[in-house]
Amino acid sequence: MSVQSKTSHCKIVDCTVRDGGLVNNWDFSVEFVQDLYESLNAAGVEYMEIGYKNSPKLLKSEGKEGPWRFLDDAFLRDIIQKKNTKLSALVDVGRVDEADVLPRSDSMLDLIRVATYARDTAKAIELATLFHERGYETTINIMALSNVMDNELNESLAMINDSPIDVVYIVDSFGSLDPDDFTYLVEKFRRSLKNKRLGVHTHNNMQLAFANTMAAAKLGVELLDASVYGMGRAAGNTPTELLLAKITRPEYSLRPVLGMIEKHMLKLREKEEWGYLIPDMITGMLDEHPRSAMGWRASEKRDLFTDFYDKMTTPEVYNK
Amino acid sequence: MSVQSKTSHCKIVDCTVRDGGLVNNWDFSVEFVQDLYESLNAAGVEYMEIGYKNSPKLLKSEGKEGPWRFLDDAFLRDIIQKKNTKLSALVDVGRVDEADVLPRSDSMLDLIRVATYARDTAKAIELATLFHERGYETTINIMALSNVMDNELNESLAMINDSPIDVVYIVDSFGSLDPDDFTYLVEKFRRSLKNKRLGVHTHNNMQLAFANTMAAAKLGVELLDASVYGMGRAAGNTPTELLLAKITRPEYSLRPVLGMIEKHMLKLREKEEWGYLIPDMITGMLDEHPRSAMGWRASEKRDLFTDFYDKMTTPEVYNK
Known part of the structure; x- marks a missing residue:
């Protein structure tokens, strides 16, 4: 049944281009990305993650990847007419050239998210603080939580708690977690992070991505990552269309995203592979x-x- | 993560042939059904629902459906060598010829399940009681629960509570329910049915079939319906392989079911359509x-x- 009253705090972060780019080497046409932006904006989706903001100087480039792999502000300005939906980029610790990052007032980007392993939390805080000081909304996304020992995670969370970062993400990198695991982690993060907002990023290896996201949402988690038609690495992510179907808020509309699926995603899925597949189920398990x-x-x-x-x-x- | 301690009461009822038959008009070869039986038995799955036990005299037959549509005991005896996995059949109220039903001691079948709408509960009880008296394990499966008003459902449950039926099923016919809905229904059924065991049958329209089944399992529900590779009408069911991957009991083994998927289900899925599809998502929503x-x-x-x-x-x- 629909969820009307327990999710008014939630915001959707569509990761189709960024996480989906891991499937097709970011080979999305400008038309695809423009259509996606328009459909997400019409659907009321709050954020669109339009790619990575790593530096090609610091990350081995094959020279074949699409422009969403190394986002350029001038390029974005040419192709996107900003409306309500904010733009986000992901960066990896150690792969960012600070000189590439404009002040937010001069940038097309609103949100910059730093992906990190728990062991690199100090570096992630330093990097995210730089973005914070340049005016961006910031998140730290702690990956592979299911492979971190509790003492190391506690240290990471204590450090983040003392930083100016806005939002901390629970990331199920391997798609191995279930709603009970997410409940455990959300409660743990809440206890350790007194003044932070939370986000979740899920993978669908065990067909639990959407259920995990909704379990977290009902516990007060604010930022919900998703991808149109679930497009993302390997088993993919929570489908954006399912969040829009389930969270029946007045601001949200499912229909524009159905149009995006109809126009682009079916053809793309014939060419590229993602979603529930047995080998990915086995690695998730x-x-x-x-x-x-x-x-x-x-x-x-x-x-x-x-x-x-x-x-x-x-x-x-x-x-x- | 795996679930080891909260599911020792659970039993899996594989519905691949019965519910999957709604996809391909029961056009499964004898080899397919034999391989399925062997793989489920090797995997430790407790029940295999091998088809419908309706009468062709009482249900318009097109003459084209496979033999699993109208099960015949002599035929089953020819093709299946019974091992640990028990055999189940589903019947619909008003479609069964009592003369077709042997005493269990003379039958290949162990479990007979009666599918009913809440409004036909009295008829379902009469029919299931007949099977009960002939020695079978019996269930009553109340369909379309999301479309039943509470006063009608309460009357149905009170009648079943006074019957000799062993197990009562919560059936999410439209794939519209989520784990919170299942939690609500399991608790309601528990209150109304003091001495009955419970079962669940789910559909995957919203990618919640597996999550719903696990939520019910952890609340003590005993019989869990599933299908190999999720094969079932429209969006399909909880995948049997996910239950075997998640419930890591000593008696269960995932590998034989992976062999079944590899040998039969991939080809079948190329020919027939089931699983997460946008129109089914819309009807689920x-x-x-x-x-x-x-x-x-x-x-x-x-x-x-x-x-x-x-x-x-x-x-x-x-x-x-």
Whole structure:
């Protein structure tokens, strides 16, 4: 049934271009990205993450990736006419050239999110603080939480609590978590982060991305990551259209996103692969990075699921 | 993460042939059904629902459906060598010829489930009691619960409470319910049915089938319906492989079901359509029977999602 009363605090961050770019090497046409922006704006989606703001000088570029891999403000200004939907970019610790980052008042971007492992929290805080001081909304997204020991995570959260960062993200990088796990993590983050807002980023390896996101939303988590038609690395993300279908707020409208799916996503899904696939389900179950599943799907053995299962579960062959 | 301690009471009822038959008109080969039985038995799955036990005399037969539409005991005896996995059949109220039903001691079937709308509960009890008296395990599966008013449901549950039926099912026929809805229904059924065990049957229209099933399982629901690779009408069901991946009981093994998917389900999915599709998502969101979505997908307009959305949400065109 619809959720009307418990989600008025929520905002949707559509990651189709950024996380979906991991599927097709950011090979989205300008028309695709413009249509996506218009449809998200018409749907009432609050943020669109339009790519990565890493520097090509600091990250090995193959020279083949689309322009959403290394966002350029002048380029964005040419192609996007800003409306209500804010623009976001993701950066990775150690991959950003500070000289690339304009003050927010001169930039097309509103929100900059820093992805980090718990062990690099200090670096992430330094970087996010720079963006904060230049006027951006900022988040720190702690990846691979299911592989972090509690003492290390507690230290990370204590450091972030003392920083000026606005929002902290719970990221289920491996798609291994369930609604009870998210409930546990949201309550833990709440206890440790007294004055921070929270966000969640989920993956659909176990067909739990949407359920996990809604469980977090009902517990007060504010920023909900999603992708149109679930497009994202490997098993993909929470589908934006499901959030719009479920959270029946007056500001939200499902129809424009259905139009985007109809016009662009069906064709794209025929060309590129994402969503519920057995190898990704197996890495999710085993709480592993999906890279082995993605490699398997790219090989001739792509449909040999029992072989992949045996490889991943045989201690002699595979040691975590 | 895996669920080890809260699900030791659970049993899986695989519905691939019965509910999946609604997709392909029960056109499964004997080899397919034999392989499925062997894989479920090797996986430790407790029940396999091998079809419908309705009478062709009482249900318009097109003469084209596979043998799993009108199960025959002699045929089953020829093709299945019974092992640990029990066999189940579904019947519909008013479609069963009592003369077709052998005593359990002479039958290949162990479990007979009666599907009913709340308004036909008295008939369902009469029918299920007949099976009960002939020695079968029995369930009553109340369909379309999201469209039943509380006073009618309360009357149904009170009648079932006084019957000899073993198990009562919560059925999310339209795939419109979420984990909170299931929590509400399980608690309601528990209050009304003092000495009954419970079961759940879910549909995946909103990508919540598995999450709903696990929410119910953790609340003590015993029988969990599922289908291999999610095969079932329209958006399909909870995937059997996800239950086996999540409930890491010593008796369960995921690998044999992966072999079934590899050998049979991938090819079948190329030929037949089920799973997360936008029209089914829309009927789920609207709490409607999927028949309009299935009709749309069978038409030339199959990919015109905004047209379908407009049709389903325009009061002048569509009155519930």
